[in-house]
Amino acid sequence: MESVVDIVLLSFLCITVVAIVYIRKLFCAIMLLGIFSLLSASLFVTMDAVDVAFTEAAVGTGISSILLLSALALTHTREQRPPHQPYIALLVVVVTGAVLIYGTMDLPRFGDPNSPIHRHVAVRYIADSPHEVGPPNIVTSVLASYRGYDTLGETVVIFTAGIALVGLLGFRRRQEFKVRLYQPMDKKTSYAENSTEDGDEFEDNIKLPGANHMVLRIVGKMFIPLILLFALYVQFHGDYGPGGGFQAGVIFASGIILYALIFDVETAMRVITPKGLRLLAVAGVFIYGGVGLVCMFLGGNFLDYNVLSAHPLHGQHLGIFLIELGVGINVFAIMVIMFYTFANRKRGSV
Amino acid sequence: MSHLPILQVIIPLLAAPLCIVFNNRRIAWFVALCATWASFGVSLLIAQQVLQSGALSYDIGGWPAPWGIDYYVDSLNAFVLLIVTGISALALPYANRSVEQEIDPRSQPYFYSLLLVCLAGLLGISITGDAFNMYVFLELSSLSSYALIGMGPRRRALTAAYQYLVMGTIGATFILIGIGLLYSLTGSLNIQDISYQLHANNIIGSGNRTLLTAFAFITVGLSLKLALFPLHLWLPNAYTYAPSVITIFLASTATKVAIYMLLRFCYCVVGSESIFQLTLGQIVLLPSLAAIIVSSVVAIFQYDIKRMLAYSSIAQIGYITLGLSMSNHSGLSAAILHMFNHALMKGLLFMTMGAVSYSVGSVYLTDFRGLGRRMPFTMGAFIVGGLSLMGIPMTAGFVSKWMLVQAAIELGWWDVVILILIGSLLAVIYIWRVVETAYFNPLLELEEEEIGEAPLSLLIPMWLMVIANIYFGINSAIPVEFAQQAATLLLGGM
Amino acid sequence: MDLNIFGNILDILTALFLTAGCFLGISGGIGLYRLPDFFTRQHASGITDSACSFAILFALMLQSGFTMVTIKLFFILIFLIITSTTATHALAKTALFKGQKPLLGREDNH
Structure with missing residues (x-):
């Protein structure tokens, strides 16, 4: 059951990332980034890393979306087309990904109780921290x-x-700070049709x-x-x-x-x-x-x-x-x- | 004093917030000055103790090493600490007038605060014995240096800072991935302990693919940070558009600290006898030679002299990594010594650039006409720095280049020796262009406005650097001693 | 025996509410995707969202029994109901004042 949840979350994660890369409207990209953070927070929860998940949810989904949006108010809301084709960047990314996958081949299995991360420093943290440090949250x-x-x-x-x-x-x-009053709607109709294009609305x-x-x-x-x-x-x-x-x-x-x-x-x-x-x-x-x-x-x-x-x-x-x-x-x-x-x-x- | 190692870092770290408390640029400068001088003093004490009684270590929080974070100082990082704090102790007095002219007065307290954070970051990287702590301080130093470069007087500084930010972040992420993989292999973040675990569990000899990947990531990430030849693209813009003081500071310290990290990871984690060592040498050799030749040639064709010196920096980094790739004692000590000497000469040269830009307003080649007469002290210092860069005897640059050539001869790499000499000749050409313009090109009659010598607060640190360049060229016993001890230490494992 | 039946009923109720919640969530998503203009989309997602979160949280409360978790879930429920309706309201109002016209019929040139 847990692997189903993992697979679903990870595939959502992949879809979100591809969408972020493709989309040119920065407003949407920021929203997708928030979704990305929420998905990774959920993944952290399934891995029992609740502290990390909490931080990710608070920082990634919460405050960084707000900060990005307020930064967006200073610039255009549409990404410019890059002047050159990003093939080199794609190549670098693909090579990095391939090397990463190659590197995982000799990793200890995830969750293996005999893997070094569970047998070295972690042992003392788990066994001794209650009477060395105190807090129940290790x-x-x-x-x-x-x-x-x-x-x-x-x-x-x-x-x-x-x-x-x-x-x-x-x-x-x-x-x-000038207070903008709402204009009556009929006067703004033509504006509204353009607004999704130039993003002034935001x-x-x-x-x-x-x-x-x-x-x-x-x-x-x-x-x-x-x-x-x-x-x-x-x-x-x-x-x-x-x-x-x-x-x-x-x-x-x-x-x-x-x-x-x-x-x-x-x-x-x-x-x-x-x-x-x-x-x-x-x-x-x-x-x-x-x-x-x-x-x-x-x-x-x-x-x-x-x-x-x-x-x-x-x-x-x-x-x-x-x-x-x-x-x-x-x-x-x-x-x-x-x-x-x-x-x-x-x-x-x- | 048993607290020396931690004081080294927390003095600038905690002085940084102090700079912005009063929102006054003079107070901020004074706080920064005191902090850098204090940390220079601390690094002198540390160096003395290390030379006398061997490595120092300090458990932060009282937790012993693999569980907590420890500071570990041996002759290698004591030397790096000396370089970093020494340069900053000279750069800060210089900063007062230069920053006053180049940066918005309301931003200046923030500028000094960021400068101190950057210093603390670099010191923290150099002194720590913990891989993840190294990353945290790398983050500190990088973040503050992006902002400092972006504060440069020209608008393109922002673009340059952004370029550096993208490349630097990729580099830092790679390093983090590498450290993460090492952690998953060993369960430890302490550098000595990682090394011990790798050897004890026979991971090193077994051709472990995760270990190979970890080192690939760390090496590439650090090469980005230290601007090894094909990954140097961020450097020229960053150095050209940064405020003068930041160029002085970063050019002499930041890349050196990245090289130190490379040395630490490659020699202290894996050890000198293992197979990665050889591949690292082979991998680094060609980019180093390419850096020496190509960057020097490119430097010849630059008209912005700051940019020319930035390309020359890439070439000089090539010399350092060349020494590294020889992986023998004399090569390594040459590389470590050249870290020190390059900090001296590039610090000096960029100080003269700062003075020229203070008096003249820009550092284009054409602005140097007649400066030999109008700014005699500055141009005199430039000549000394240039001679040191070429590697003329009696200057600091000569000593390390001579050691490098000797190391190459020892290995029988005659072609490398020839390339080193060609690199020096190219340096003669690009330095000569400036000297020729400054001394032999007459001033145009149109330019009547008075361009005078730079103020004393710029000249005194500059001439202290000149003295250092000449002194360490004549009497190089102390740095050579440090470099050789450090090389012995690296080759002897931990 | 009695307790067991009670437990079974709880399980069945939970399943019912969860299914209803999922159905509402998915239908809200489809509505968001298929409906023609801003206000109808808002309508679809707003109503189904509130109902969906209510159903799912209620199902979870049934499962957790009389514990601290139920109280926390209850607070989350109140929070969600108030904030999501407020958000829907604020969005719709802003859109209206920004000149988004509701789609009224075929003759309304769109």
Whole structure:
């Protein structure tokens, strides 16, 4: 039964990829990318990698679609024809695929209990992490403690992505927020017929003035607090179930972005200012790095949480709690900064 | 101090966010300056300790090596750390004026922050003993360098950065695939442990196809990153359009760190005696020779001098990989020494380019007319850098080229020796074009506007580099010692 | 014995609801593909989607019994019903105001 599910999901995955490659409408491509992420998240679930699946669903399907769409508002929504035939690229891809298949020939079988990945480091993670690190979710133990330094690296990667975007795009002309009123429909008929061609329709969609969307606003008001609450749950429940700082930050950010989309980017910016976000992003990295430094001052190695408290397990618990908080704050701030940066740019001035 | 290895990386890593706290370009520059000088100091201490008492290791998080991540410094990466931090310690004082002119003042705090992230990434790659941690820091350094190149003053910088982004991401993905395959074979991510597991389980000798594929992916991915000849297409544009400081920094450090990764994976994981070694040598030999000749010829026909130097960089990388492909002690030490010397001379040459572009505004060949008189110090430094690039005795470039030629003679590769000499002659030609224009072409009478010498904050780091180029050409004991120790270490397995 | 019959009934009900959900989902997909204009397509997918998710989630709730899972499923159900209807509404309204005309009949030049 499980192999049937796998086969169906994988074939959907292939179809989606081919469709993404073929399609020239970027809007559709982004939607398909979201579907691709959802399918791979489902595949991860069938492989019992729920943490990865959760991240993939939150990041791939959720926030990256929003960010891509808001980036799309700055450019054309139709891909240009490439000036040359992409045969060399095709050749490279085919060769890479062939080599990959060749490389899997001597791989241990998937799920084989005797394969090296199950018999070497994993043994200690599974057997000893409950009394060495503490959290029932072993993934959290590995990510936050055994390999906590990699996670610090990834946090800085996210930070870098945010400041790179602001450094490159943030300081050109700002968009003046003019409220577009809805035109009566008969006047726009001819426009609508073209709209699928040049894709202008989309740009207006994303900056919908919420004033006329009573239903959206009410539902938004109902759900945004719940989304934020759920983000906090994911943040603090990561020790016990799937979740943690990355997913929580992304979900929290999507709550804020939803607010900005339904009400107005400018209103959202007054609530959560870009300057405050910048400081939050910095604070996130500092919390993480700071925990490491404090460990050093207390006599341990960098990120050795054991020394944070009299009892090593309590120390581990405190350390993991703090660094997850740092990750969550950083990811949240960077995601919203990215959205602001795209939303603030005037169309066509890239 | 037992915490030295981790301080090496986290000083720039945590100083990077500090740069954008105040949103003030002077504070940001000062923070970056302090961080780079501090990490240079740390790398000096590390190098001293490694020379005295052998390899250092540091368990991050207190977890022992295969379970946690460890930092492992031996004479090879201590040397690479010295190169990277040394160049950045000189580039940062230089950056103040140059960046002021080239980059939007509001972007400057972000610029310095990204520069520090890039530095931390490169240091993290060099120092770590864990394959996946290496990838994480590779991601850090690449991501920040794409953005830094894209910040260049000309609009085409964005296209160049995009090109680099596509190629670099393919390279990084290949490396990740390779590491993943190695993990599935051994169940470990620690480089020493991977090597141990591969040997203990007899995977190496058995012609395992997954292992072969893993190494194919890692080698191709790293060749993209280090711009080995047919995979170098991203490099000329990236170096030409990047801000001057970034060209100095990346040209002298980023490719060297990629070469270091190649050395680490090929020699420390598989070991020198195994069959992959031989194939790696054979695979790399032809592209290296092609790089030396073809890129040097292409360099001759460039009018944008920054682009000319970028092509020359590809040729110089060819010399390094040539040494690598000899896979004997003298070849390897020549390659490692040339990493250091190339960082010195290319850092110097791109510093002169930055000064010219600061004073004149662009670095086209025609802009160099009469500069010999108007910017005597800058052009003097250019000549020293050029001599070093050609490999004239008394300069740093000579020492490593001489070692390379000796290594080739040792193997009896006379044709290779001739090609190396031809490469040097080609370097003479393209450097001479600039020198001729600067000293022997009269200034047109029309150009009355005053073009003066570059400010002192550009000249002092430049002339420190000149001194380094000459000093290490005359007294090369220290780098040669490092290079030979590192080569011994690589050939002796771990 | 009694319990067993109850279990059987639950299983049968589950199967019925699952089949109904799948049928609704597929018919919604077909409608989305076959119907002529934006609003009818919306209609097809909107209605069947809500009903389909309701049916499938209800079937799953029957299977999970009185556990935490059922409560979670219940919340998902409420969430889906509200958000998917809102999304349909917002899409239709936007389309209307952007000048998409509903297809009214043959004479309405389309």
